[in-house]
Amino acid sequence: MGIFDLFKKKTTESTFPENELEESLIRASLDISSRNEFYRKLLWNELIVLTNGHSESEEGRKTLEKDTEVQLVTLENGQIPVFTSTNRIFDKGVIKEQVPFMTMKGQDLFGFTKGATFILNPYSDYGKELIPKEIESLLNGSIFEKTNQMVITENTEVQIGQPLKYPTELVKALSNLFVKVPLVKSAYLATIKMDKSEKPPHLIIAMDAEGNMSSVFGKAGALAEQMIGKDEIIDFVKIEDNNEISNYFINQTEPFYKRK
Numbered sequence: 001m002g003i004f005d006l007f008k009k010k011t012t013e014s015t016f017p018e019n020e021l022e023e024s025l026i027r028a029s030l031d032i033s034s035r036n037e038f039y040r041k042l043l044w045n046e047l048i049v050l051t052n053g054h055s056e057s058e059e060g061r062k063t064l065e066k067d068t069e070v071q072l073v074t075l076e077n078g079q080i081p082v083f084t085s086t087n088r089i090f091d092k093g094v095i096k097e098q099v100p101f102m103t104m105k106g107q108d109l110f111g112f113t114k115g116a117t118f119i120l121n122p123y124s125d126y127g128k129e130l131i132p133k134e135i136e137s138l139l140n141g142s143i144f145e146k147t148n149q150m151v152i153t154e155n156t157e158v159q160i161g162q163p164l165k166y167p168t169e170l171v172k173a174l175s176n177l178f179v180k181v182p183l184v185k186s187a188y189l190a191t192i193k194m195d196k197s198e199k200p201p202h203l204i205i206a207m208d209a210e211g212n213m214s215s216v217f218g219k220a221g222a223l224a225e226q227m228i229g230k231d232e233i234i235d236f237v238k239i240e241d242n243n244e245i246s247n248y249f250i251n252q253t254e255p256f257y258k259r260k
Helices: 020-030 032-044 106-112 132-140 143-147 168-179 214-225 244-252
Strands: 046-050 060-062 080-083 100-105 118-120 126-130 158-161 184-194 202-209 234-238
Touching: 020 032, 020 126, 032 106, 032 132, 032 143, 032 214, 046 106, 100 106, 106 132, 132 143, 143 214, 158 244, 168 184, 168 202, 168 214, 184 244, 202 214, 202 244, 214 234
Parallel strands: 060 100, 080 118, 202 234
Antiparallel strands: 046 080, 046 100, 118 126, 158 184, 184 202
């Protein structure tokens, strides 16, 4: 069973979706090409976990301060429930009263609970088990190598060119990231469109780099996710020999980033 086979849809109606993360959760359960988007949003959006040891004055939202120790609620099977919005806590009426909870960016939550198994929205229409191996590959970026593959058949034509509106802020942010990544020698930007696709052109970033690019793709993709529009798409590819798309970048464009 693949790690995404654990998505499930229950039959009872729900108020899904209430935010972008929940929208991406639904899309990812139906379309394999949407799973990359879901994982990125899972990393960079605020998630909600329940906390133990509360009194009446401590009910509701809690803020984690520096060096504060927090005991998270776990289910009988050892899984930690995590939620995409506060309403998800009370879905199906399983939890009937207000409970103490804490919000934390997904990357931070998963980073300090390594080795734990989470269950996303356990009482809701859509949920997902997040096992330790999956979380580890999410944090190190290798999961994006599996979920962000673009297959182009031999007879498919593509249209590639430069964007009408140059994404200056995105380019600046990616350049600052690549400075810290010795693998990346240079990076290029364009827009690409499949000839027969009804979807508009979208951004594509090509990197001339050495070694395994899984972590780089993950970090760059997560950064771009915060800066592009809700319905925008961005692809990341590695410059390769004897590749027409790579040849376009090398021969017809200038890199927006080049290692000094």
